[in-house]
Amino acid sequence: MSVPYAAGLALAASLALTACLAILPDTAVAQNAPAHPAPKSATAKPKPPAEKPAPPGPVPFLATNGPQPDYAFGEYQRGHYLTAFGLATKRVNETSDPKSMTLLGELYANGLGVPQDDKKAAEWYKLAASRGDREAMFALGMFDLAGRAGPRDREASAKWLAEAAKLGQPLAAYDLALLYMEGQLFPQDFGRAAELLRTAAQAGNADAQYALGTLYKTGRGVPQDTHEAVRLFGLASLADITEAKVEYAIALYNGDGVAKDQQSAVTLFHQAALKNNPIAQNRLAHILASDQGAPADPVAAVKWHLISKAAGETDLALDDFMSKLDPDKREAGEKAAKTWLAELKKPPS
Numbered sequence: 203m204s205v206p207y208a209a210g211l212a213l214a215a216s217l218a219l220t221a222c223l224a225i226l227p228d229t230a231v232a233q234n235a236p237a238h239p240a241p242k243s244a245t246a247k248p249k250p251p252a253e254k255p256a257p258p259g260p261v262p263f264l265a266t267n268g269p270q271p272d273y274a275f276g277e278y279q280r281g282h283y284l285t286a287f288g289l290a291t292k293r294v295n296e297t298s299d300p301k302s303m304t305l306l307g308e309l310y311a312n313g314l315g316v317p318q319d320d321k322k323a324a325e326w327y328k329l330a331a332s333r334g335d336r337e338a339m340f341a342l343g344m345f346d347l348a349g350r351a352g353p354r355d356r357e358a359s360a361k362w363l364a365e366a367a368k369l370g371q372p373l374a375a376y377d378l379a380l381l382y383m384e385g386q387l388f389p390q391d392f393g394r395a396a397e398l399l400r401t402a403a404q405a406g407n408a409d410a411q412y413a414l415g416t417l418y419k420t421g422r423g424v425p426q427d428t429h430e431a432v433r434l435f436g437l438a439s440l441a442d443i444t445e446a447k448v449e450y451a452i453a454l455y456n457g458d459g460v461a462k463d464q465q466s467a468v469t470l471f472h473q474a475a476l477k478n479n480p481i482a483q484n485r486l487a488h489i490l491a492s493d494q495g496a497p498a499d500p501v502a503a504v505k506w507h508l509i510s511k512a513a514g515e516t517d518l519a520l521d522d523f524m525s526k527l528d529p530d531k532r533e534a535g536e537k538a539a540k541t542w543l544a545e546l547k548k549p550p551s
Contacts, residue, residue: 274305283315304338311341326352332360339366340374360387367398372405379413392423409440432459436490438445439470444477451482455495464495473495475506478546483510484517491523500527504535509542
């Protein structure tokens with residue numbers, strides 16, 4: 203199973219600017235932390251210092267000699283964009299902080315609290331990138347790829363992605379890996395792609411986990427390793443990557459590279475079938491027709507077979523199963539399939 207460059211990179215582009223700040227360390231704290239509560243009466247015993255309430259929200263403790271809290275990003279997380287803009291601007295003026303520059307770029311890029319302005323966003327990203335901020339580099343790569351704030355420039359995009367990937371930015375590493383797998387902008391190099399995918403996968407990027415799993419499964423750029431491939435498919439399936447669920451389900455059903463667990467496999471096949479994956483629909487139809495891994499359900503088997511067949515999954519064995527089925531059950535399955543396919547054709551509301 204291959205990973206198409208265009209589809210993967212398009213997804214990254216659509217999420218690029220929100221992903222930039224989502225990866226930043228969560229060091230924000232509330233500006234108005236509650237003071238130590240006063241005793242309710244003169245005789246009340248004050249609480250010991252160790253019980254002093256922490257600032258509200260899921261904010262990590264910052265030591266007094268550690269990094270300064272990022273109040274601007276905290277306000278951004280709360281949706282207080284004008285306040286975030288003012289605090290970020292103040293911090294840039296006082297300390298030339300690159301992460302505040304990136305935040306200003308994000309606000310302009312998405313029109314949050316300020317008029318949307320790609321040119322100003324790019325200017326702030328470039329200032330931050332020149333000071334080594336990897337999120338700004340990634341954002342510039344996405345800008346160049348999409349043709350925002352200038353002509354579309356894949357070479358410039360690749361340059362920024364490479365710079366961000368060197369600093370461990372996982373989405374940049376993933377996108378750059380797709381470029382190496384595509385083999386147009388760079389010479390095709392699956393070994394280099396695997397290195398980049400590993401960086402992103404270890405950072406928890408599910409798309410990279412799935413893509414790296416496909417390389418281990420086929421032995422492209424890495425030694426073929428079914429166990430490692432299945433492990434990565436399992437991780438990616440936890441993040442609801444449909445294709446990874448199908449690969450992991452196949453491995454579980456057959457006990458290939460992992461302990462056999464047909465019940466869990468059927469659950470994953472069903473989840474992927476509901477996401478309109480024709481391979482999962484076909485596998486589920488076989489299981490329901492054969493009573494192997496789940497109770498036999500000929501009506502559902504016909505339904506999933508016809509749905510997957512409509513998507514191009516021909517299967518002579520299931521055609522034969524249908525032809526020998528009781529007419530009432532076959533008609534019920536055909537009706538269920540038609541209802542499903544009709545729902546898929548409806549425009550989104």
